Amino acid sequence: MTERPADQAPVQTRPDTSDDTARIPLAERLQRRIGAATDDRRSNGQAANGSGRILPPPPPEQVAAREAEQARQAEQARQAEQARQAEEARRAAAQREAEQARQAEQARQASAPVPTAPPAVPVPAPDATAAGPATVTTRRTSKAARAPRRARLRLSRIDPWSVMKISFLLSIAFGIVTVVSVFMIWSVLNAAGVWTSINNTVSDTVSSGTTASTFNIEDYLGLSRVLGFTMLVAVIDVVLMTAIATLGAFLYNMASSLLGGVEVTLSEDQG
Known part of the structure; x- marks a missing residue:
């Protein structure tokens, strides 16, 4: 064993902590180690959850x-x-x-000269032989220009609601016209004495020497009865015509969905 020189600094001995470490419980030592590892991971940029557990690295997938x-x-x-x-x-x-394009149009309009009336120049009489082809060409061009345009359209669907409204209005108008016509016809026949002639004819035919006939055609064809019957027929016509027209619109739409509808060709008026 060598002796230490006198001028050498005394060697610092490590404190003996074996007794202190032995006195620390195992759970507390584990908690300290986990805390130290967590602090190291946080310092290196790795996150940990709130409960102190260290999250494993995610899988490569x-x-x-x-x-x-x-x-x-x-x-x-x-x-x-x-x-x-x-x-x-x-x-x-x-x-x-x-x-x-707008600027070019404005420039063209600005640079376009103002049209002036040309001087009157006497036109010589056209030669019949020289102007023949030109006249024929001009006539053909004018005929081609006046040819009306045509458009071929297809009626693919009819709105049943509009058909019902139009048919209802037209049937009411038809009923009013029928009532007025019957009233005018009955008035004309009455003014012409038709009813009186019929009554006289029936009386002469039916009556005998002792009994006289009391037949009166106005009891059967009076104005009130004729107009009442006509109004009843007009109301029935309104209902039937409206229903038939609406049903016809539905049937046409069904047929049009299968066959394509009615084709109509329209052309312009030449006038």
Whole structure:
């Protein structure tokens, strides 16, 4: 055993903590180690949950899927931005072209000379032999210009509600016309003495020497009875005509859905 020199600094001995460590419970020592590891991970940028448990690193598949999702979202955002920029460029180009066309039109109108009446020049008499083909061509051109345009259309559907309204109104008008017509016809026949002639004829035929006939046709064909019967027929016609027209519209729509409807050709008026 060598002796230590006198000028050498005394060696510091490590304090004996075996007794203190032995006195610390095992759970508290584990908690200290976990806390120290948590502090190290937090200092290195790794997060831990609120309960003090250390989260294991995610599996490589999850990391790859997350990175792929982030890349896909970035690609979608980039494509959307490119589409928006292309749309803005297209709109700007369209506006620029419209502005250029408007400016060109304004410049053309500004530079166009003001039309003046040409001097009167005597026109020589046309030669019949020279003007023959030109006259025929002019006539053909004018006929082609006056040819009416035609459009071929197809009636594919009829609205039943509009048909019902129109048919109801027309049937009411038809009923009114019928009542007025019957009243006028009865009045004309009465003024002409038709009813009196019929009564006289029946009386002469039926009556004998001792008995006289009391037949009167107005008891059967009186004005009130004729007009009442006519009004009843007119009301029935209103109901029947409206129902038949509406049902016809439904049937036409069904047939049109199967066969295509009625084709109509329209042309312009030549006048």
